[in-house]
Amino acid sequence: MNAPRARGGRHARQGRRARTGAALLLVLWLITLLTALVGGFALASRIEALQGRVLVSGLVAGNAARAGIEYAMTRVDQTDPRLQWRPDGQPYTWRYGGAEVEVRIIDENGKVDLNQADMNLLTELLRVLGSDQVEAARLAAAILDWRDTDPLTQAAGGAEDADYAAAGRAYGAKDAQFESIAELEQVLGFTPEIYARIEPHVTVFSGMQRPDSAFASAAVLDAMGLDGELLVDQRRQVDPVTGQPLPGAGGQDLVGSRSGTYSIDSRARLADGRETVLRAVVRSGGSAVPGMAYTVLRWEEGVTPR
Numbered sequence: 001m002n003a004p005r006a007r008g009g010r011h012a013r014q015g016r017r018a019r020t021g022a023a024l025l026l027v028l029w030l031i032t033l034l035t036a037l038v039g040g041f042a043l044a045s046r047i048e049a050l051q052g053r054v055l056v057s058g059l060v061a062g063n064a065a066r067a068g069i070e071y072a073m074t075r076v077d078q079t080d081p082r083l084q085w086r087p088d089g090q091p092y093t094w095r096y097g098g099a100e101v102e103v104r105i106i107d108e109n110g111k112v113d114l115n116q117a118d119m120n121l122l123t124e125l126l127r128v129l130g131s132d133q134v135e136a137a138r139l140a141a142a143i144l145d146w147r148d149t150d151p152l153t154q155a156a157g158g159a160e161d162a163d164y165a166a167a168g169r170a171y172g173a174k175d176a177q178f179e180s181i182a183e184l185e186q187v188l189g190f191t192p193e194i195y196a197r198i199e200p201h202v203t204v205f206s207g208m209q210r211p212d213s214a215f216a217s218a219a220v221l222d223a224m225g226l227d228g229e230l231l232v233d234q235r236r237q238v239d240p241v242t243g244q245p246l247p248g249a250g251g252q253d254l255v256g257s258r259s260g261t262y263s264i265d266s267r268a269r270l271a272d273g274r275e276t277v278l279r280a281v282v283r284s285g286g287s288a289v290p291g292m293a294y295t296v297l298r299w300e301e302g303v304t305p306r
Contacts (some may be wrong), residue, residue, distance in 0.1 A: 060098075061270050066266070068266030087258065089110075091104050092104070100268070100269050103267075108203045108205040108261040110220065111201055113207060114203070115207075119141065128219050129201070131194065139194070159187070178204045180298070205281065261281065262282055262283075278300070
């Protein structure tokens with residue numbers, strides 16, 4: 001009679017141990033699951049916090065760059081030349097809150113106008129910027145063919161409707177003036193690399209056949225047959241009494257007549273290294289937006305610094 005009871009007791013103890021083991025395993029799984037959930041929540045919270053700081057940092061840097069545009073317009077229009085920021089591309093630094101802002105202003109009169117420049121100036125500009133003579137002449141001719149109204153291809157090559165069709169383009173030469181410099185990307189022969197090189201030096205807003213040397217870049221000055229590096233260096237030499245640049249080589253006038261239309265690059269850098277670049281073309285006065293002292297002609301945010 002004792003043997004069956006002993007066997008029944010062992011079975012009962014084994015059953016209790018099995019149930020206890022299962023319960024312990026379940027508890028361990030629950031602890032593991034809760035740990036994973038808490039860890040995931042903590043990681044998600046950390047990521048959201050980091051994203052929030054990045055967004056806030058970007059907003060602060062963007063506002064600082066925007067402030068650089070606003071401040072530049074007040075300084076470029078100063079009546080006292082000693083306080084003016086000259087629109088000739090030289091950098092000016094300014095602090096806004098916790099940001100360091102670098103501003104460059106260029107009068108559009110200092111650029112090559114795509115609608116007015118002749119074949120020679122366009123060719124020389126492209127050559128100065130890295131194209132060989134043949135490519136430079138062909139691209140310059142393509143610019144002329146894009147804007148002129150006749151169907152005749154330029155002697156240096158150029159590109160009319162048949163050339164665009166042969167290249168597989170679904171469009172032909174515009175046969176009208178450039179409305180923006182971005183149209184150059186559609187002109188046959190222009191690559192993104194060539195466009196990136198020429199973009200800072202051309203405009204559609206000056207209406208001038210020849211740029212104003214008082215504001216032109218070294219590349220544009222070289223294309224005009226002048227010593228660009230020398231003249232840019234001389235523009236930095238200002239008469240402390242008048243606040244105006246001294247005469248350039250050969251009596252070159254480095255004061256110039258401002259157009260009121262400016263390209264402005266404003267780069268804001270925060271202490272944490274965050275940087276935002278805002279690039280705009282603006283015209284003084286005539287804004288349709290209440291409270292603004294200028295009209296925006298072109299606006300790019302978050303662009304790569306030149």
